[in-house]
Amino acid sequence: MDYTFTIDIYWLIMYAVGTLFGYWIARTMPRQDVVESTIDYLIEHNLVRWREDENGDIEILPIEEEK
Numbered sequence: 001m002d003y004t005f006t007i008d009i010y011w012l013i014m015y016a017v018g019t020l021f022g023y024w025i026a027r028t029m030p031r032q033d034v035v036e037s038t039i040d041y042l043i044e045h046n047l048v049r050w051r052e053d054e055n056g057d058i059e060i061l062p063i064e065e066e067k
Helices: 002-028 031-044
Strands: 050-052 058-060
Touching: none
Parallel strands: none
Antiparallel strands: 050 058
16 A cells, blocks of 8 residues: 555656646747747648738638638
8 A cells, every 4th residue: 555655646746747847838938939930830831821922921821712
């Protein structure tokens, strides 16, 4: 019984440390950078429809709209 209880405490401690680390990473990472890199990845791998306007800005297109 004592052996199982010790293992359970270690699992609980590891879970808490992992959760706190994930929370800390999420709080320190700028959301704007995450969104930009996600959209850039989707565009590079042709997973979204997009077009570039005359100013060089990228516009994400709805599925129904033609390129």
